[in-house]
Structures are given as structure tokens and as C-alpha cells.
Amino acid sequence: MDKRKSKDKSTTKKSKISRKVVDLSAYREEKNEERRREYERVLFHKILGVYSFAEFNNKIHNVEVLDISYSGILFRELHPQLPSQPGSKVALRFYFTPSSYLRLVVEVKRTRPFKSGGRQGLEYGCELDKSTRSYEVLRQLVQFMYKYAEIACQDATPPMIWF
Numbered sequence: 001m002d003k004r005k006s007k008d009k010s011t012t013k014k015s016k017i018s019r020k021v022v023d024l025s026a027y028r029e030e031k032n033e034e035r036r037r038e039y040e041r042v043l044f045h046k047i048l049g050v051y052s053f054a055e056f057n058n059k060i061h062n063v064e065v066l067d068i069s070y071s072g073i074l075f076r077e078l079h080p081q082l083p084s085q086p087g088s089k090v091a092l093r094f095y096f097t098p099s100s101y102l103r104l105v106v107e108v109k110r111t112r113p114f115k116s117g118g119r120q121g122l123e124y125g126c127e128l129d130k131s132t133r134s135y136e137v138l139r140q141l142v143q144f145m146y147k148y149a150e151i152a153c154q155d156a157t158p159p160m161i162w163f
Contacts, residue, residue: 032146033149050065051094051095052075053093053095053101054091054092054093056082056083056090061080063124064077068142069142070128070139072106072125072127073106074123075124076114076121077122078120080121086108086109086110086111087107087108088108089107090105090107103132106128107129109125110125
């Protein structure tokens with residue numbers, strides 16, 4: 001039998017094996033989101049030194065911002081005395097200087113208790129009111145954080161400690 005005319009068995013076997021394609025876009029998106037959230041906290045608390053407060057029941061309470069996106073915000077209040085309920089409107093103040101702040105209105109969508117590191121309180125998941133003038137400022141800040149997370153490189157051995 002002429003070997004040139006025989007079928008290549010390896011090709012036949014390969015065609016029978018199903019190949020699985022791995023989609024890396026979901027993984028990349030998840031990594032970008034992690035990087036954005038990490039950078040967001042550093043940007044707010046360390047670089048800009050933003051102090052966050054919420055206006056609850058005509059009183060101002062210190063809150064900790066955990067996450068910001070184009071449509072919403074997640075923040076914590078330690079030991080809330082009069083917690084806001086889902087559906088209520090809350091004004092948030094972001095102090096970028098000791099005497100000036102950006103005021104954003106949010107609607108509370110959900111609340112849940114938290115306990116972490118000896119601290120306890122409530123976490124508020126809120127939707128941003130996009131009709132306010134101050135929303136545009138926040139939108140641009142969020143856009144910067146998303147772009148940074150998408151493009152920034154990770155340095156396993158940074159040359160200098162900044163924080």
C-alpha cells in the first residue's frame with residue numbers, strides 16, 4: 001500500500017476531539033473591576049482626601065464610601081441611629097477641601113447590616129440621581145477610574161512606597 005495515499009490518523013483524531021474556546025473578556029473585565037475598586041478607595045481616601053457625609057433626618061453623619069459606579073454608590077454608616085429605608089432620598093456630601101463639597105442625591109435601594117473588624121453598622125446600596133449638575137462631575141471621576149483600571153499596569157515590586 002502506498003503510504004502517500006493513506007489517511008493521516010492524527011488529523012482524524014483531532015477532528016473528533018471537541019475544542020473548548022476560553023473567553024478571556026469576562027476574566028479581563030473582572031480584573032479591571034477589582035483594580036478600579038482598589039484604585040477608587042486609594043483615590044478617594046489617600047490622594048484626594050475626600051471626606052464623605054450623608055444627610056440623614058436633617059443631621060450630617062460620617063459615612064465610608066465602598067464603591068461608586070455610573071449608576072450607583074455603596075456606602076457604610078457605623079452605628080446608625082435612624083437608618084434610611086429603601087425608597088428614601090439621601091443627600092451625600094463629598095468634601096474635597098475643608099470648606100467645599102460636592103452634593104449628590106441618591107435613592108436608597110437596599111440596606112443590609114455588616115460586621116467587619118470590630119465595626120458594625122449598615123451598608124446602603126443607592127442609585128444616583130443623574131439629573132443634578134453635580135452628577136456630571138462624579139460621572140467624569142468614575143470615567144477616569146474605569147479608564148485607569150483598564151489601562152494601568154500592575155507593579156509587583158514598586159520602586160517607592162507612596163502610601
